[in-house]
Amino acid sequence: MEKTTLFDKIWDAHVVKSVPAGPDVFFIDKHFIHEVTSPVAFLNLEIRGIGVKYPERTIATPDHNVPTINQEQTIKDQLSRMQVQKLRDNCSKYGIELHDLGSAHHGIVHVIGPELGITQPGMTIVCGDSHTSTHGAFGAIAFGIGTSEVEMVLATQCIMQSKAKKMRITVDGELGKGVTSKDIILYIIAKITAAGATGYFVEYAGSAIHSLSMEARMTICNMSIEMGARGGLIAPDETTFNYLKGKRYSPKGEDWDKAVAHWKTLKTDEGAVFDKEYHFDAADIEPMITYGTNPGMGIKVKGTIPTTEGMEGSNKTSYLKSLAYMGFEAGEPVKGKLVDYVFVGSCTNGRIEDIRSVAQFVKGHKKADNITAWIVPGSREVEKMAHEEGLVKILEEAGFELRQPGCSACLAMNDDKIPSGKYAVSTSNRNFEGRQGPGARTMLASPLTVAAVAVTGRICDPREVFPN
Amino acid sequence: MAYDKFTVLKSTAVPLPTENVDTDQIIPARFLKATERVGFGDNLFRDWRYDVEGNPKKDFVLNDPTYSGKILVAGKNFGSGSSREHAVWALYDYGFRAVVSSFFADIFKNNCLNIGVLPVTVSAEFADKLLSAITANPETEIEIDLAAQKITLSSTGDSESFDINEYKKDNMKHGFDDIDYLLNMSAEIDAFEASKK
Numbered sequence: 106m107e108k109t110t111l112f113d114k115i116w117d118a119h120v121v122k123s124v125p126a127g128p129d130v131f132f133i134d135k136h137f138i139h140e141v142t143s144p145v146a147f148l149n150l151e152i153r154g155i156g157v158k159y160p161e162r163t164i165a166t167p168d169h170n171v172p173t174i175n176q177e178q179t180i181k182d183q184l185s186r187m188q189v190q191k192l193r194d195n196c197s198k199y200g201i202e203l204h205d206l207g208s209a210h211h212g213i214v215h216v217i218g219p220e221l222g223i224t225q226p227g228m229t230i231v232c233g234d235s236h237t238s239t240h241g242a243f244g245a246i247a248f249g250i251g252t253s254e255v256e257m258v259l260a261t262q263c264i265m266q267s268k269a270k271k272m273r274i275t276v277d278g279e280l281g282k283g284v285t286s287k288d289i290i291l292y293i294i295a296k297i298t299a300a301g302a303t304g305y306f307v308e309y310a311g312s313a314i315h316s317l318s319m320e321a322r323m324t325i326c327n328m329s330i331e332m333g334a335r336g337g338l339i340a341p342d343e344t345t346f347n348y349l350k351g352k353r354y355s356p357k358g359e360d361w362d363k364a365v366a367h368w369k370t371l372k373t374d375e376g377a378v379f380d381k382e383y384h385f386d387a388a389d390i391e392p393m394i395t396y397g398t399n400p401g402m403g404i405k406v407k408g409t410i411p412t413t414e415g416m417e418g419s420n421k422t423s424y425l426k427s428l429a430y431m432g433f434e435a436g437e438p439v440k441g442k443l444v445d446y447v448f449v450g451s452c453t454n455g456r457i458e459d460i461r462s463v464a465q466f467v468k469g470h471k472k473a474d475n476i477t478a479w480i481v482p483g484s485r486e487v488e489k490m491a492h493e494e495g496l497v498k499i500l501e502e503a504g505f506e507l508r509q510p511g512c513s514a515c516l517a518m519n520d521d522k523i524p525s526g527k528y529a530v531s532t533s534n535r536n537f538e539g540r541q542g543p544g545a546r547t548m549l550a551s552p553l554t555v556a557a558v559a560v561t562g563r564i565c566d567p568r569e570v571f572p573n
Numbered sequence: 574m575a576y577d578k579f580t581v582l583k584s585t586a587v588p589l590p591t592e593n594v595d596t597d598q599i600i601p602a603r604f605l606k607a608t609e610r611v612g613f614g615d616n617l618f619r620d621w622r623y624d625v626e627g628n629p630k631k632d633f634v635l636n637d638p639t640y641s642g643k644i645l646v647a648g649k650n651f652g653s654g655s656s657r658e659h660a661v662w663a664l665y666d667y668g669f670r671a672v673v674s675s676f677f678a679d680i681f682k683n684n685c686l687n688i689g690v691l692p693v694t695v696s697a698e699f700a701d702k703l704l705s706a707i708t709a710n711p712e713t714e715i716e717i718d719l720a721a722q723k724i725t726l727s728s729t730g731d732s733e734s735f736d737i738n739e740y741k742k743d744n745m746k747h748g749f750d751d752i753d754y755l756l757n758m759s760a761e762i763d764a765f766e767a768s769k770k
């Protein structure tokens with residue numbers, strides 16, 4: 106038998122037909138939609154006079170543009186209100202399951218999918234959002250699509266895609282104290298650059314990866330897109346099965362046993378060949394932070410911003426433009442720099458484990474006076490747990506402001522914008538110019554580093570602030 | 574949806590040599606609130622094009638009357654970041670029919686092909702050649718021949734061939750999209766779906 110990778114196994118099982126000299130007709134098991142990238146797709150269905158083929162395979166939630174204050178009231182911003190209303194109208198018209206604002210499972214699409222047990226090993230999952238790669242943590246092929254493809258999935262449950270090349274990134278060994286999965290992925294992206302995995306689908310493997318919780322694995326797969334990859338996935342194991350057991354949409358009883366037996370076959374064969382492989386040692390990874398305007402521009406928190414040595418032409422111009430935007434100089438350290446905002450949230454680090462870790466570390470401390478600290482849970486479920494576990498109380502005592510679930514300052518489509526020129530250390534995934542508001546300067550880091558920055562008011566190494 | 578057929582495009586071009594231009598720059602998130610595909614061109618490169626008061630920034634290339642045309646010649650790793658198709662709608666709506674770069678982000682490239690903007694990947698050397706030719710003489714024309722998969726700098730005759738898969742090429746030539754294809758295989762998809770339950 107030919108040795109195949111996990112990616113091959115799932116992909117090949119979903120090809121309805123291969124178009125000669127063209128893409129594959131690729132079947133989609135689950136489709137998530139939200140208010141921003143779906144309205145034009147529905148509109149086009151109407152123009153074509155066709156409906157939704159398998160409405161039960163699509164799940165909707167409004168997350169991108171929703172307010173995070175007073176969610177129970179009518180949305181003030183007229184355009185946002187219309188987009189959310191359109192989503193509601195389309196869902197009721199076509200019979201699509203909607204987790205609406207204020208309902209028990211409302212939240213960021215990539216947080217609620219796993220929480221509800223909709224995301225399962227071996228599935229193909231798409232959404233009109235690039236961070237759909239998050240769901241790969243369960244051993245699924247999950248990736249972002251454009252609105253034309255959203256329309257294709259609604260109309261036919263298929264898209265036309267060419268199979269990506271395969272990359273494996275192996276991280277072995279033990280992580281040091283104060284080093285989290287966010288640091289692993291920021292480290293990997295810094296090593297292979299923001300475009301280094303373009304055209305590839307990445308499998309993450311190795312002992313350091315498999316020692317992680319599901320939440321931490323999701324953080325890693327989430328940011329696969331930040332190195333240009335179509336998506337990332339991790340072979341399912343006991344951690345995956347334990348997480349899924351008993352979730353609302355997980356298989357039950359006999360079906361569960363059958364499912365687990367199948368899921369256990371979902372792994373890369375020994376000796377299967379990848380188009381590209383990288384190996385990293387977990388012991389080399391330290392708390393990371395970005396200093397520039399793409400996620401590949403990351404360094405150790407203790408490190409210095411690279412100099413322009415060896416750069417030339419448009420490469421150098423682009424680099425200096427990026428530093429000018431950030432207000433930084435090549436060659437200087439980032440540690441000690443004053444910060445204005447911290448943001449804990451997003452589909453990268455807005456899960457309960459993230460909020461627990463921030464609460465655990467800021468307990469008994471106060472945020473620094475120069476800091477405005479926002480915590481935005483990824484879902485209602487996360488929000489509820491944070492209340493029940495007493496985390497909200499700890500965080501509020503430390504001076505953090507808790508908001509209601511949504512994408513919030515991750516992309517600043519609602520009012521949660523970082524003001525122009527201000528520095529924000531964020532647990533989200535993108536530090537592009539203006540991503541968190543026009544002129545905002547974003548530095549990406551782990552929830553732990555963000556907690557330390559909140560307390561000291563400056564860029565700092567969490568291991569020095571919280572020595573235990 | 575259907576779009577204009579693409580056969581041969583001969584046009585002057587706009588140079589944008591910046592590297593790693595992400596989709597948040599092409600169209601910032603706050604302009605994604607429409608429920609119809611209209612008016613995105615007005616906000617193309619919004620924050621590079623206009624200051625906070627909405628006045629055009631003189632140093633940005635789209636505000637420089639010297640340059641115009643249906644082709645955008647861009648720096649390396651163009652279109653990274655979000656999957657928002659709105660980025661390509663904005664380019665199309667503004668009047669671009671082709672983007673040339675030495676490297677495109679994946680989803681962006683797919684989105685382009687789905688709505689009729691041709692992404693042309695050239696070597697880094699050829700991209701530099703195009704950029705210098707355009708900056709030296711903004712009247713310089715570039716010809717993109719889809720059938721021949723060839724891009725030519727008209728002034729010198731320098732050319733390079735580019736890749737595109739046959740299926741997508743055929744779609745672009747006819748202005749077809751994938752849904753037309755998929756809708757025709759409904760029965761096959763139904764049988765497949767039944768086997769997945």
Ligand code: SF4
Binds near residue numbers: 213214451533534
């Ligand atoms: S939290 Fe940010 S990255 Fe995640 S889905 Fe929302 S906008 Fe996209």
